[in-house]
Amino acid sequence: xxxxxxxxxxxxxxxVVLTVLLGILYPLGVWAVSRLPGxxxxxxxxxxxxxxxxxxxxxxxxxxxxxxxxxxxxxHTRPSAVARDLDGxxxxxxxxxxxxxxxxxxxxxxxxxxxxxxxxxxxEIVAAREGVDPAEVPADAVTASASGLDPAISPAYAxxxxxxxxxxxxxxxEQVRALVGAHTTGRGMGVxxxxxxxxLTLNLAVQAAxx
Amino acid sequence: MSSTVAGLVQxxxxxxxxxxxxxxxxxxxxxxxxxxxxxxxERVIYRxxxxxxxxxxxxxxxxxxxxxxxxxxxxxxxxxxRLQPFLPFDFxxxxxxxxxxxxxxxxxxxxxxxxxxxxxxxxxHSVQMLGLTVQNFVSAGAGLxxxxxxxxxxxxxxxxxxxxxxVDLTRGIVRILLPMSFVFAxxxxxxxxxxxxxxxxxVTNPDGSASTIALAPAAxxxxxxxxxxxGGGIFSANSAHPFxxxxxxxxxxxxxxxxxxxxxxxxxxxxxxxxxxxxxxxLSAMGVLWTGMLAVIWWAEAHPNGPAALxxxxxxxxxxxRFGIPGSALFAxxxxxxxxxxxxxxxxxxxxxxxxxxxxxxLFGEMTPGGVGTGLYSILVTAIIAVFLAGLMVGRTPEYLxxxxxxxxxxxxxxxxxxxxxxxxxxxxxAIMLPGTPGYLANSGSHGWSEVLxxxxxxxxxxxxxxxxxxxxxxxxxxxxxxxxxxxxxxxxLAVLCLxxxxxxxxxxxxxxxxxxxxxPLFSSLLTGTVVLVAALTFIPALALGPIAEALA
Numbered sequence: 001x002x003x004x005x006x007x008x009x010x011x012x013x014x015x016v017v018l019t020v021l022l023g024i025l026y027p028l029g030v031w032a033v034s035r036l037p038g039x040x041x042x043x044x045x046x047x048x049x050x051x052x053x054x055x056x057x058x059x060x061x062x063x064x065x066x067x068x069x070x071x072x073x074x075x076h077t078r079p080s081a082v083a084r085d086l087d088g089x090x091x092x093x094x095x096x097x098x099x100x101x102x103x104x105x106x107x108x109x110x111x112x113x114x115x116x117x118x119x120x121x122x123x124e125i126v127a128a129r130e131g132v133d134p135a136e137v138p139a140d141a142v143t144a145s146a147s148g149l150d151p152a153i154s155p156a157y158a159x160x161x162x163x164x165x166x167x168x169x170x171x172x173x174e175q176v177r178a179l180v181g182a183h184t185t186g187r188g189m190g191v192x193x194x195x196x197x198x199x200l201t202l203n204l205a206v207q208a209a210x211x
Numbered sequence: 212m213s214s215t216v217a218g219l220v221q222x223x224x225x226x227x228x229x230x231x232x233x234x235x236x237x238x239x240x241x242x243x244x245x246x247x248x249x250x251x252x253e254r255v256i257y258r259x260x261x262x263x264x265x266x267x268x269x270x271x272x273x274x275x276x277x278x279x280x281x282x283x284x285x286x287x288x289x290x291x292x293r294l295q296p297f298l299p300f301d302f303x304x305x306x307x308x309x310x311x312x313x314x315x316x317x318x319x320x321x322x323x324x325x326x327x328x329x330x331x332x333x334x335x336h337s338v339q340m341l342g343l344t345v346q347n348f349v350s351a352g353a354g355l356x357x358x359x360x361x362x363x364x365x366x367x368x369x370x371x372x373x374x375x376x377x378v379d380l381t382r383g384i385v386r387i388l389l390p391m392s393f394v395f396a397x398x399x400x401x402x403x404x405x406x407x408x409x410x411x412x413x414v415t416n417p418d419g420s421a422s423t424i425a426l427a428p429a430a431x432x433x434x435x436x437x438x439x440x441x442g443g444g445i446f447s448a449n450s451a452h453p454f455x456x457x458x459x460x461x462x463x464x465x466x467x468x469x470x471x472x473x474x475x476x477x478x479x480x481x482x483x484x485x486x487x488x489x490x491x492x493x494l495s496a497m498g499v500l501w502t503g504m505l506a507v508i509w510w511a512e513a514h515p516n517g518p519a520a521l522x523x524x525x526x527x528x529x530x531x532x533r534f535g536i537p538g539s540a541l542f543a544x545x546x547x548x549x550x551x552x553x554x555x556x557x558x559x560x561x562x563x564x565x566x567x568x569x570x571x572x573x574l575f576g577e578m579t580p581g582g583v584g585t586g587l588y589s590i591l592v593t594a595i596i597a598v599f600l601a602g603l604m605v606g607r608t609p610e611y612l613x614x615x616x617x618x619x620x621x622x623x624x625x626x627x628x629x630x631x632x633x634x635x636x637x638x639x640x641x642a643i644m645l646p647g648t649p650g651y652l653a654n655s656g657s658h659g660w661s662e663v664l665x666x667x668x669x670x671x672x673x674x675x676x677x678x679x680x681x682x683x684x685x686x687x688x689x690x691x692x693x694x695x696x697x698x699x700x701x702x703x704x705l706a707v708l709c710l711x712x713x714x715x716x717x718x719x720x721x722x723x724x725x726x727x728x729x730x731x732p733l734f735s736s737l738l739t740g741t742v743v744l745v746a747a748l749t750f751i752p753a754l755a756l757g758p759i760a761e762a763l764a
Contacts, residue, residue: 007272010261011276014260014262015287017255018349019341026393039397039400039401044426045454046457054415055417056422100425101422105451106528109517109654110517112653115528123522139524142523143530145529150532151533189224190217192221194459200417
């Protein structure tokens, strides 16, 4: 017991010293290096600016809301399990933006009745919005991402939205398709991860093309 | 290129990189723990800590060091959380509640990093850096030290001395964990991970609405979170959050960091015991099980059977576009095969077989390849059981690496192995009988039971991942999971150090014709079989009611 108390006291002294090294010098040292040009923008969240105004992060997906749902000019992100309750029914909206000050998935299993109902409802909403058959809606359009902030959609979901976005913005489908291609990230080294279309910068590019 | 082919090449790239560093890092770690000199910064730590770095410790004193250090770590981490309002960078998040603070203190000190809180709302940057980042390092360092002490039990003879816990702890941190974390934190920032002291950034979205995007000093914690097989996210969505893991590159870097030390420690072990083939035998048992479980999880996620995934067209619920099925399955296998518990996809939304695979990975006892240090000592303990079983079959006194395995050694090994199943089955069994439990679950039926089983499995194995639909803020869950984490960590450590002490005291016996060779494929298969058999015999009934039932539905 004597030995345990002595070792605990030694542990307390060692821990205090290590806290200075690992809890102050290390993270602040990494922070200091991250101020270097080339790293600083990443370290502060890859913020995208337009006319000096921060309009989002290249890495964070926030679903845009159309002023008039009948004339929706936006490419949409994947659903978020923690979407804001804009329709005021007391539950997260099936589709729509999440609050990026937090992050979460639905944690529902494949047999969960609520999840099945949510997937079915989203399929119908997206199909109606795009004017296609529900069977054509890809999986990532109807499933909530792990973070609720997925910045990317699959090329298939982007392609599904091309005709509507082109029509509502007065652009040709070829123009919009070219923009989708320009905002598609492939796999790292051709093998790491999956291809994805970055929704925020794509929407900004569409708006710029429209002007 | 199809997703599957790209995914297979991705696994190949990971294995090539691990193979490339296996020898240099493994041998370097062996030198770290045999070097007679001290670095200047280490001398400072010893002087300020008033530690005699030249002294040696008997196993009870070494164990008292681990216990004492864990105890003051829990107390200090608890206080740091409770005193958050007095620290800078608290962003008005207030004192952390006592239940969360207790659970979190145990969780991070035991290298579990189970999280019953939402970091973006509860923990400010000072608590993250001063409290949680520090424990990310030292809990991994403590596991490493215990593993090295056990190896010394094999390499030394007729001695009571196992080394010095403070020296082993300090060296593991100063010479291995800290330099690697620093370099990889910078690499992660270069690839897009954030490292900010601000609480968030205000943006005006293209549609005119306003948002605040949470920021944190993530990269410095992300590097040690993976390298130290810790797993606690600085954001709630953990490595699924784009600021912690923004693309396919960071995903591979993080998986590499999770695997690298546990894998290379088998080389360290082989080098230290003077027979590298002994290390390869352990590594191949780890590798066979890791690869097998990867195949199970990947196949299951690519072939979902639940109506939600079938309706959607693929099991993308709870997965990120940039990782897809292969990148998610690979991460899930790596994080549960080690005791990391970081997630880049939500395991709760996995299929019955896929989620059951992650659970079984933990139920193997976290040794495929296991956590930093804990993986090595866990598989060595299992190797002792395997040698003992083989000895029973042929009727000889078993010996391993020149040490006889008598009653004391086998008892210690059995205690180390059986403590985890006891905690898992008792904890989950009691929890599911409590009338209030269904109210805390996000799913019902067999998947609800899986959430409970996963929680106690994760806590008792110091993994820290979750079927996160379970709400664990009730006093019962906070305290019982805390106790499982604590006992799941300390009982095996005490048993392992007792074992190390009794091995070191023995003289070496020369190998004879009757000695079971422990460096070839035969022993490796026997070891693999022992891991599987112990887990299967213990857990099949519990798994049958949860993931197996769901997989067959």
